[in-house]
Amino acid sequence: MARRPGIFGPAKEWPAQDLIAFSSEFDEGLVLAAYSEGVFPMPLHDSGFGQMGWWSPVQRGVLPLDALRVTRSLRKSARRYTTTVDTAFADVLSRCADPRRPHGWIDADIRRVYTSLHERGRVHSVETWDADGRLVGGLYGVSLGGLFAGESMFHDPVHGRDASKVALLALVERLSDEHAEERIVDVQWQTEHLSGLGAIEVEREEYLALLAEALAVPEPAWPRKETHA
Incomplete structure (x- = not known):
């Protein structure tokens, strides 16, 4: 079509x-x-x-759900942490927007609009916590049907080894339902780090075709009770 x-x-x-x-x-x-x-x-x-x-x-980075590379060390790291969804969105956004991070791009307008979209149930966060209750990693992104558009992720360099990867693992597990084959995680641009996790590049036209299929499937089971268009 x-x-x-x-x-x-x-x-x-x-x-x-x-x-x-x-x-x-x-x-x-x-x-x-x-x-x-x-x-x-x-x-x-x-x-x-x-x-x-x-x-x-032109070359879009995407992570097929069945392509996530979960190494033995990542599984071991995951056992050290606890993950949650939508319990500390403001903190995740603030950590991702830390101006000390290289190539920072999250400004006040981005924070305002994405916070509003989070309150409307369209933007979600995944948080990673250590055994002492510290937020040591996380990610956030936009959810539309079967699309999860990842925006940013972070990890605490002192206390959060692999914590952002653990958040991504938790995200993929949540998205891996009966519609998993149609769902896509958009990572925008492929990087060496994301490539090591299983991300691939597809041409723009192919991405748009994948997106059309993804938008036709229901939202995953987010914990928020209401979503608004």
Whole structure:
């Protein structure tokens, strides 16, 4: 089935580069519409073009649920931690947005909009805790149907070895239900770290086809009771 053009126009007319648009407008409705079209926001700080960049990588990083590489050492690490979902979203977001992290991009607008989407049940966090009750790792992302668009993850370099990987393992386990084959975890760009965990690259057109299938399946069993479009 052909995709109908959305707010970003037909995908075949997008430029052959990762950045496909920019805007000064940025709100919850625009963000959700973008993800449903295979686009995600990332600020264009000091670019002179606009406040927000809208990206759809030509080579998209995705993690098939059955491709996650769980080593013996990761299984061992997982036994040292406890994971939760949506119990400390603000803390996970703050840790991911720590300005001391290299290549930081999570600004006040991102925090405002994604916090609002979390309150609406569209953004979720996975937290990793050590035996002393410290938050030592986690991740957050957008959930639409069978799509989980991972936004950022962190681990405590002192107390949280493998803690972000353990959060990812917990996420994949939650998504691995009867619709697992149609679900996708979007990781935006493949990195050496993500490649080691099983992420692969697919061309933009293939990603959009996978996305169409994913959006047609129900949400996974998140602990929040209500979700709103």
